[in-house]
Amino acid sequence: MKMIEVIPRKRWSGLLATVALLLTVAAVACGSDDVASTSVPAIDPTSPAGTTATAGPTSTTSTETPDGNLGSGGTLRIAITAADVPLTDQQTDQGAEGNRWAGYPLGDGLVKWELGQNDHVPGFIPGIAESWEIDPTDPTRWVFNLREGATFQDGTPINAEAVFYNYERVLNEDAEFYNPTLGSGKGSAKLAIESYSVVDEYTFEVFSAQPDSFLLYEIVAMFIHSKEAMVAAGSDYQNHPYGSGAFQFVSKQARTQLTMEPFPGYYDDNARLDRLIILPMPEATTRLAALRNNEVDWIEVPPPDALNGLESSGFQIHMTQTPHNWPHQFNVNKAPFDNKLVRQALNYAIDREAMCRDLLNDVCTPGLSFANHATPWLGDAASNYSYDPEKAKALLAEAGVTTPLTYKVLISASGSGQMLPVPMNEFVQRNLAAIGVEMEIEVVEWNTYMTRIRNGGFTTDENAGYDAVNVSWLSVDPSAFIRLMYSSSIPPNGWNIPGYNSPVVDDLVDRARATTDLDERDSLLTQANEVITDDAPWLFIAHDRNPRVLSPRVKNYVQEMHTYTSVVDVWVE
């Protein structure tokens, strides 16, 4: 008797094949989600010396070896977030990333940052200049005494004439060798520096436009390169620069790599590495794969969910408090956000600890003030706000606001310093919903976003209907108080996006800038920070901890409480 086939036999194989295929695809798809974050057996990286790695203790702090045990050598390959190799000229491009990996390593300024330590916020230490003072008779005159005997990377002597040439090349638009590309990024230096001149072979003076306690923040970013080399090379200088920093240029290839080696004639401690290679790798997952496959030894900004897996595989996770700030900027001229109580109310509604811990795997710290722990100007400001939804509701009621209150925010999809805008804003949205504030999120592409905000902040028709935007800031220096909070700095004349106007803050900042006493400056700015934090022109949310992940073979790295970092003391086994 013939069996009645429910499903004809010849269809079985096709059906089975399809089901098998779907199952495979599903299994692989679900499985591969977790690959980045589950522990993978520690791979056996082969280093030039051929040693195997030990899955040593992981730490989120420094990996300093005991004194007297300092090693040297090795090639350090760093994967950075920039999409291209930074410009290797006297000044660089690609923003902070460019300065960090090309600007500072290749060239020193008259002063430099005190990097290589993490017990205090870095201040300034002697660079090309071994000492400096402000003329007691003229507070705008700064005299820098250069080191004698120091040389550039081409062997030519570092002297005041060379410094003068460097300054002219980017600050004096009338100089015949003025470089407009580099000079166009030096706007704040041009405003702060009135003039400069050679006093004698090893003495250089700078006149600030006004008594200016912020001046060194401009000076530190004026890198000094070899005058003779720049004169000889002309417009081709970026292809073989000779700077004054701890590292000298070896080679570069667009979008691929920048190779440097220690400068043996450096006036300060020589770098310990044999070679430093910078590799642009804009995708976070690409950096992660490259690190795990031992193609690089150090990655910037890993994907936050990968951190647990990396730690259990023996990689070193480094992160610390940095001056970075990730807030909302309120439209302080639009009701009801023109009422301080409402702005403060929202500042009590955010569960910052949960966001940093749960959503971002601790790559941020709660943002409670304008200037944070990584600056000298925090004061008591961080004790203002906390997670207190009841207090938030009470403040809203006190302000006479009826809920639900609409809160329309314009954010970017991505961008430098913006971290993960969409998930973080969605988190904020949930927190605010709990106090009766309905946050509407609108997402825009980064370049478009910055252009739009730059055009006039909330004063343009395009932006006037929004209650807030979400622009992050790296405030390394005190001029941030001017750029971001001074009443006249409304875009496009600055980045006081909220349109915040506080005569008290204006006055404190003016006085802080005009004093020659740095302690007094810091104390005035601290007061300004406290006033700003209380006035809440921003919804303070988070500070990025600037995470980076290193192979266990990278030794003696310490992450500074700073935007910039040094690899001079580092070696690779």
Add this chain to the structure above:
Amino acid sequence: MWSYVIRRLLIAVPTLLGVTIIMFTLLQITPGDPLNSLLPPEATQEEREQLSNELGLDRPVMVQYFAWLGNAVQFDFGRSLVRKTPVVDELWLSLKNTFVLAAASAGVAFVAGVTLGTVAAFYRGKWPDRVASGVAAMGISVPNYWIVILLITVFSVQMSLLPSQGMRTVGEENSFIDLVQHMIIPVTGLSLITAGILTRMMRASVLEILNQEFVVSLRAKGLGTMALTKHIVKNSAPPVVTLMGLQLGNLMGGSVLVESIVNWPGAGGLLNLAIQQRDIPVIQATVLILASAFVFLNIAVDILHTVLDPRVRRT
């Protein structure tokens, strides 16, 4: 024949001109500003105006376009707004890099597609057909960047057999083996869709030929399988070759996604970066070159078609 070619080339000119006008217009109306990529946020309004003036960005749009066009026809594509280096230099390098991937992917896809398609057609209905067709379907439907991530996870991260990113290892710029190792994963990803499409196309084409009377007669006359296969493949080739030409054009465009994931310094990545930075000269030149490549490839494929299939006459 030659008049045909010349006519096609002449028509290409307004086509390409149209492409440049559309691109330029799109760039002007897109919000965003190249100055954001050139100046730090702290730059003053004066500085922005000054730089805008130096770069010619404040001239009327028509003036900017014709100035660009005037130079472009002399193959001077200007300088990148962001890097200040001549566009031609970095574009040439990027296109070469993408061409390496595109040619390899096209080659792999072609061999795989023709083979699998022929096998599928010959064994129609039986398991080789199902397997080949299944693989083809998967190739077309699975996103190529996802396959690439999967391959990296398995072969680079887990097994350390292949590099996970880049075009070469630093210091091994002259090693062919190093290049091939870096190519394996992206080429696999990029060739999948093309291989899938070609398999299906070839299968249909071969089936159609197999049904024709001349095949039966050749068989009846005792022609061996190999010789017969040669005839069949040659007859099935034209539609496949046409498709191949179009796919090569696609591949030359550079899969931005795959190039981004494996950090390949090619034209796709260059275009992606230039768009984010609003680097107008780079975008214009890249789009023009890619459009031209596509147009010329089409002409070449049409000519090749007539060579392979004498029934088709181009007049």
